[in-house]
Amino acid sequence: xxxxxxxxxxxxxxxxxxxxxxxxxxxxxxxxxxxxxxxxxxxxxxxxxxxxxxxxxxxxxxxxxxxxxxxxxxxxxxxxxxxxxxxxxxxxxxxxxxxxxxxxxxxxxxxxxxxxxxxxxxxxxxxxxxxxxxxxxxxxxxxxxxxxxxxxxxxxxxxxxxxxxxxxxxxxxxxxxxxxxxxxxxxxxxxxxxxxxxxxxxxxxxxxxxxxxxxxxxxxxxxxxxxxxxxxxxxxxxxxxxxxxxxxxxxxxxxxxxxxxxxxxxxxxxxxxxxxxxxxxxxxxxxxxxxxxxxxxxxxxxxxxxxxxxxxxxxxxxxxxxxxxxxxxxxxxxxxxxxxxxxxxxxxxxxxxxxxxxxxxxxxxxxxxxxxxxxxxxxxxxxxxxxxxxxx
Numbered sequence: 001x002x003x004x005x006x007x008x009x010x011x012x013x014x015x016x017x018x019x020x021x022x023x024x025x026x027x028x029x030x031x032x033x034x035x036x037x038x039x040x041x042x043x044x045x046x047x048x049x050x051x052x053x054x055x056x057x058x059x060x061x062x063x064x065x066x067x068x069x070x071x072x073x074x075x076x077x078x079x080x081x082x083x084x085x086x087x088x089x090x091x092x093x094x095x096x097x098x099x100x101x102x103x104x105x106x107x108x109x110x111x112x113x114x115x116x117x118x119x120x121x122x123x124x125x126x127x128x129x130x131x132x133x134x135x136x137x138x139x140x141x142x143x144x145x146x147x148x149x150x151x152x153x154x155x156x157x158x159x160x161x162x163x164x165x166x167x168x169x170x171x172x173x174x175x176x177x178x179x180x181x182x183x184x185x186x187x188x189x190x191x192x193x194x195x196x197x198x199x200x201x202x203x204x205x206x207x208x209x210x211x212x213x214x215x216x217x218x219x220x221x222x223x224x225x226x227x228x229x230x231x232x233x234x235x236x237x238x239x240x241x242x243x244x245x246x247x248x249x250x251x252x253x254x255x256x257x258x259x260x261x262x263x264x265x266x267x268x269x270x271x272x273x274x275x276x277x278x279x280x281x282x283x284x285x286x287x288x289x290x291x292x293x294x295x296x297x298x299x300x301x302x303x304x305x306x307x308x309x310x311x312x313x314x315x316x317x318x319x320x321x322x323x324x325x326x327x328x329x330x331x332x333x334x335x336x337x338x339x340x341x342x343x344x345x346x347x348x349x350x351x352x353x354x355x356x357x358x359x360x361x362x363x364x365x366x367x368x369x370x371x372x373x374x375x376x377x378x379x380x381x382x383x384x385x386x387x388x389x390x391x392x
Contacts, residue, residue: 003183006119007132009176010112011139013071016173017078017108018143021151021162022085024242027229029159033090037230041349043091043098044226048342050102051109052335058106059331067115072177074107079170086163110330112136113314118183130315134261137311141254145247152243207320207329211336213273213375214313218337219344220280220368221309224302226345227287227357235293245296249303256307264312270379272312276305277372281365288361 022029030040062070081100088094116136120129154162228249232242264272279301286298314330321329352360 003119003122003181005179006115006181006183009180010116010119010136012176013075013173014112014136014139015143016169016176017075018140019147019150019166019169020144021147021154021165022159023144024148024152024229024246025155025159025162025239027226028233028239028242030094032159033094035091035094038346038349038353039091040226041345043095045342045346046095047098047102048338048345050099051106051338052342054103054106055109055331055335055338056328059110059328061107062111062114062331063328066182067111067118068177068180068182070107070111071115071180072174074104074111075170075174075177076104077107078104079167079174080104082163082167082170086160086167106331109334110328113318113330115180115183117318122183129318130261130311133315133318134258134311137260137314138254138257138307140310141250141257141307145250145254148246148250149243152240152246155243156240207317207333209375209378210313210316210320211333213277213372213379214309214333215336215340216372216375217273217276217280217305217309219340220284220364221302221305222341223345223348223364224280224283224299225306228299228302230357231287231295231299235296249299252300252303253307256304257311258307260308260311261315263308264315269312269316270376272308273379274372274376276308276312277368277376279305281368281372284361284368285365288358288365 027037027040030043035043058070058074078101081097081102081104083097084100085094085097088097113133113136116132117126117129120126120132150165151162154165228246229242232245237245260272263275267275283298283301286301287295290298313333317330317333348360348364351363
């Protein structure tokens with residue numbers, strides 16, 4: 001099998017990973033068995049903490065033992081998580097299942113983008129990686145688009161059936177991952193073990209500003225996503241309509257991801273980051289101010305950011321880190337995002353229960369602009385360490 005075949009296999013994995021049939025009804029499914037919004041955020045925070053704990057170790061495993069193995073075992077662990085959730089009836093079962101999903105994510109996180117980058121690098125087509133990453137991430141949203149449409153239809157018949165179909169496509173992704181060809185330069189010998197860490201930390205000291213703003217955007221974006229289903233429920237949208245609404249939202253993310261390179265070309269990295277911060281603030285502000293169906297329009301900014309975020313941040317980081325520590329550094333970035341989410345989500349959930357969603361979102365909107373502006377300043381002044389790119 002040729003190295004070039006990796007691109008097709010990775011695309012298959014990406015689509016199958018993100019055929020999220022349960023996505024339109026996860027919160028409603030949990031509510032059906034007695035969970036509250038606070039319980040939901042507690043489970044998600046626990047899952048994020050699991051990701052935070054294992055993010056860097058699994059990134060190191062990917063750098064040390066290969067991206068293919070990391071992807072393969074991560075998908076198997078994810079499959080176990082979906083089986084547990086799909087067969088559970090309460091908080092404990094859902095929590096255990098989500099913890100397995102979190103662990104699976106850590107093995108996959110960074111390894112997929114790293115093997116894609118290394119594939120292009122080894123083929124001598126490194127300059128094509130940016131567009132390939134944008135396409136790769138757009139397939140994430142393409143998969144979610146069809147997943148939520150079909151998932152909404154399946155959920156109208158059975159919530160649990162959405163998890164059964166989810167597991168089937170994860171199995172297909174596992175088979176594709178098993179058939180990947182490992183780029184030769186991704187393996188590190190035992191004597192290179194210290195070099196992975198030293199190389200990673202050598203570069204991370206120049207990347208803290210990117211990590212910080214990336215984590216901030218990621219956390220507020222994900223929190224916004226989790227409020228969509230309660231908002232739809234409050235507006236009396238039928239379950240079968242959840243899939244349609246989510247499909248429209250995912251189509252926005254798909255287009256945004258596909259054209260993320262054009263956004264960076266026009267606004268540069270600093271302008272793209274500012275744009276994402278403004279969109280998130282606008283989304284929270286609109287939901288806090290408007291009533292009824294008008295409120296639904298302000299869910300769109302979260303999904304625009306959802307499309308822009310990964311290709312923009314991953315491309316910026318990949319251009320600034322060496323091959324031997326690429327997955328480790330990408331995992332460090334994901335670690336910070338999950339940690340910030342784990343801290344903010346329960347606090348926001350608690351505040352929301354006490355003061356209402358509208359008041360909470362208005363406060364978040366103000367803090368997004370205030371804190372986001374502070375995190376953005378280093379990019380405005382053109383810090384040379386941030387702008388420095390590696391040649392590896």
